[in-house]
Amino acid sequence: MNTTSLSKIAWNRIPQARFAMWTLIAGEFVIFGGLIVVYLLNRMKYPGWGEMAMHTNVVAGTINTFVLLTSSFFVVKAHEAAVKKNVEKVKFWIWLTILCALIFLGIKAYEYTHEIHLGFTLSSPALLEQGKHVETLYWALYYTMTGLHGLHVVGGALALFFVMRNVAKTKSYFHRIEAAGLYWHMVDIIWIFLFPLIYLIH
Amino acid sequence: MTMSTTHENKGFWHRFFFSLDHKDIGLQYLITTMFIAFFAGIFAMVFRIHLAFPDYHIPLFGIIDAKEYNILVTNHGLIMVLWLSMGILLATAGNYLIPTMLGTDDMAFPKLNKLSYWFFLLSVIILIISFFLPQKGFGGGWTLYPPLSVGDFGYNTPYKTFSDRFFSSNTFVLLAIALEFVALLMGGINFMVTLFNKRAKGMGLLQVPLLVWMIVIASILFMFSVGPLVAGTFMLLLDINAGTGFYDASRGGDPLLWEHLFWFFGHPEVYVILLPGLGILAEVITTNARKTLFGYKFILVLVLIATVLSLMVWAHHQFVAGVDPRAATVFGILTIIISLPFAGVILSFLATLWKSNLRLTLPMKWAMSAIVLFTILGGFTGLHLGAALFDMYAHDTSFVVAHFHYTLIPVVIFAGMAGFYHWFNKFSGRELNQFLGNLHFWLTFIFFNGFGIPLFLLGLAGQPRRYAGYDHIPYLSEGYLPLLREIATISAVILVLSQFIFIFNFIWSVYKGKKVTSNNPWQSTTLEWQTSSPPPHGNFEVYPVVYHGPYEYNRPGVDKDFLPQNQKI
Amino acid sequence: MKIFPENVSVYGDDIDFLFWLITIVAGLATLIVLFLVIYPVLTRKKHKAKENIYVKGEGFKQLKWIYLAIFVMAVADFSFLIIESDGWIKTQETLPEKDFHVAIVGKQWLWEIIYPGPDGKLYTSDDVKKFNTMIVPQDAVIHMDLTAYDVLHSVFIPHARFKFDCLPGRKITRWVEFTKSGEYPMVCAEMCGVGHSRMVGKVVVLPQEKFEKELAKIYKK
Secondary structure: OOHHHHHHHOOOOOOHHHHHHHHHHHHHHHHHHHHHHHHHHHHHHOHHHHHHHOOOOHHHHHHHHHHHHHHHHHHHHHHHHHHOOOHHHHHHHHHHHHHHHHHHHHHHHHHHHHHHHOOOOOOOHHHHHOOOHHHHHHHHHHHHHHHHHHHHHHHHHHHHHHHHHHHHHHOOOOHHHHHHHHHHHHHHHHHHHHHHHHHOOO | OOOOOOOOOOOHHHHHHHOOOHHHHHHHHHHHHHHHHHHHHHHHHHHHHHHHOOOOOEOOOEOOOHHHHHHHHHHHHHHHHHHHHHHHHHHHHHHHHHHHHHOOOOOOOHHHHHHHHHHHHHHHHHHHHHOOOOOOOOOOOOOOOOOOOOOOOOOOOOOOOHHHHHOOHHHHHHHHHHHHHHHHHHHHHHHHHHHHHOOOEOOOHHHOOHHHHHHHHHHHHHHHHHHHHHHHHHHHHHHHHOOOOOOOHHHOOOHHHHHHHHHHHHHHHHHHHHHHHHHHHHHHHHHHHOOOOOOHHHHHHHHHHHHHHHOOOHHHHOOOOOOOHHHHHHHHHHHHHHHHHHHHHHHHHHHHHOOOOOOOOHHHHHHHHHHHHHHHHHHHHHHHHHOHHHHHHHOOEHHHHHHHHHHHHHHHHHHHHHHHHHHHHHHHOEOOOHHHHHHHHHHHHHHHHHHHHHHHHHHHOOOEOOOOOOOOOHHHHOOOHHHHHHHHHHHHHHHHHHHHHHHHHHHHHHHHOOEOOOOOOOOOOOHHHHOOOOOOOOOOOOOOEOOOOOOOEOOOOOOOOEOOOOOOO | OOOOOOOOEOOHHHHHHHHHHHHHHHHHHHHHHHHHHHHHHHOOOOOOOHHHHOOOOOHHHHHHHHHHHHHHHHHHHHHHHHHHHHHHHHHHHOOOOOOEEEEEEEEOOEEEEEEOOOOOOOOOOOOEEEEOEEEEEOOOEEEEEEEEOOOOEEEEEHHHOEEEEEOEOOOEEEEEEEOOOEEEEEEEOOOOOOOHHHOOEEEEEEOHHHHHHHHHHHHHO
16 A cells, blocks of 8 residues: 555645655755855955955856756756657656766866865865965855755756666656656756856856 | 554564554654653753752762763753654654544655654764764754854864864764754655645545644744755854864854854744644644634634744844844844734634533643643743843843743643643554553643742843853852752652653553553544554555544534544534 | 842843733733633533534634734733833943943953053053953943853843853943942853853952052052
8 A cells, every 4th residue: 555546545636746846946945045145144244255256267157057057958858758758768868967967067076176276175274374264264155055056966967867767667657757857957046046146246 | 562554464673664654654753752852851860960969979970070961951952852842743743643634545755754764763873873972972052053063162082183073973963963854854745745635535625633734834834944054054064074164253254153044943943843732732622622623724824924923033042142133123023923823822722622511631631731831831931031131131041941941841741742642542552541641640740840930930040051050159059049959950850750650651551551442532523533543554444535624523413522524414 | 039139230120120020911811821721621511502612713703802812912012022122222222431341251261351451441552351350330331342262152240130142253342330339240151161150250349439449459460
């Protein structure tokens, strides 16, 4: 006895997976919202922060933004395919989405390497030595926000992968593509907020 | 345990690991919560004995020093607020009762439900490990304020390398909390989707028992308020382990930031605890007053208003913390306002009692005491603390400790026990021993007040909280103040020991208690009472169809004094 | 029966009065709540006609008593707010002209008291640092600059009804005025580690001439 016998003992119309996912997304927005508020408050407190943002790689950030937007388009195509129950097309579009995730992570890794090389880390001891205490906070927030987002990219990609594999094996559970896709859109939207705030503030 | 399900032939451990049945999961939460709360209760006994009788060698603990005191006090608070309260009122009650009261087979996502329990259990294990790390436990107050919580409290334990700091009580307590939040978030999603999608046929949203609504609203409130604290906890972990300075003033950070993030969650958290308690009271009161709930819709509206307001009052914990005093005024106003919807809810419960043919059963005694103690000694002292000018004096004194014990214990213990005594025969098929139950009730009632009232007086005398001792401070050692501490301590010890009567009664009755002769001994109207005790796997042989609201007691035109929800008029 | 420590502060009466006002009003509400709980218990065995007791609590007519109760509570609550707002503004948002200026630094686990030195100004090179005992003049407005060295602390002087947190990296100024000479304890009211209960200092309030003599002694050392 489990919930797939839904039709016998429930008569409501809200599709479950979608409902649950929206709830999860709302929760995630509050978490990232908290971080963004912290970032904004600190930015208002320390106007000199703009200087630090100049060391971020705006080109890389812009490319990544397009990569994520494109991946969201791919996931929409995957959902279309799922609605039509076309397993092959679902696999195709999901693989493209995951490819975009990998490109995003690769570019991010390149950025991080470069920034760490310049001495900007979570605690930035080099900056501390120069007496630039307040600036270290910028980088702490930079890594925290983009790092947490990056973890969500990894999580989202893994979710898409496992859902796709399950669909390919069982030729059913297509509604899960939509749920995973929603999660992916959330990851994309959070980046749309982070990018201007962190990279473009001056 | 006589829990009849299609898993009947499977052993205890098979069910522990593999059962997806919400009832099994609910009981797992119950046992795990009671286990960890046992320690929190012992901690309280130990540190209270130390305060009143500092030279006494406490068995197993010896004479407590300040470091041990801080660890005991901190973890008592953490366990009781974060694990016991939500473990019983949200996880246990929600898991066991939501599908049964809704007339359905299980939660919307049974596997997610099981996963949430594993996260919860893991959080308890990580918490227990924190007591075996070099710091011997986190000792910075349950509120975890940095900069104190970032360092090692002056314990002189190794704290230099990444490994020292990662394997510290600080990090482990924060990880335990984070894991528990994940468990509750998963549970919350389950509760919410189940309420909206899996109600019995004919059960409109306004015919759902109030307890289910309360748990779901509490879960939604939890989900929205915990986000910033999750972010804040992540930042605190980074401050401890990665050398960041989010809360370090010398690095551009701010300790006040933590206070805001913490209390933004911390205040709604008390309503996350209160709402299910109120829900349990609604169920117990209607059943035992043989009277329909007064103001079902009214209560729902009031609760929704209060829920929204609860997100706007957090800084009343920070009146003298360094926030702008003009902001304090705004928070003070909102705090005063939030007392009004809850007054309305309590008055609705009292209106339900009014002119009723009430039965003074054990659950009813617990329920009525909960209302009296919560409202009078908890709620009204909230007015004192909400008035910022008086709070300047009373903040961080024993007055606050008394206030929150009078809001939390009536809700978690008294309302929780009302629920437990009410539903025990449903989940076990047996009755609790009445004599032991009455003994438990009266001892708890008397000695809880014996603990709480002296604490109010001590706070008014200017006794600060979280102190490892007061005998070296003249103004706190004169007059009747030491006597008050002794009365509070002896009462607290008896209070904790009385709970063992309950534990003995629980375990004994599960195996040897008198079997119930009816599925519905309380003659209650809600759906969980219209199936066997305990319900079978899947809850109902035939799924009920609902014809009216959940509290049709003494309805004109009906012969019996109650009409179950699945019975036509 | 003495509930509070003796009040020796110019604004202490406001605080004590507020307490008693709220307590008395809450006391009246308590009697009402107790009645509403005890009376149904005492009259519970009486048989009630179903028409009288099946009350759903819908509509204005049925809810009017609760609306009234909430209204009365709101009026009482707002009166408390209005009464306390004067005192709150006085103690937190205004700084009367100072007669004496001193800084208190909370440290694990003692109070550093910084006197302004013979030039009368704080944060100059002739400031004098002492520990745990703070001497101040009676009947004078004393500005206290509060800060902390390491973690959060909080200055609590019960007889003055004064409390405020000390934050590292921030300087917050509040004021007191003592109406009576004597020695009054000053304790820490924010968890700060193992020595939290040991941070017991004292405020020594002296009449003006005695105070000046003592201060001169401190400055000479």
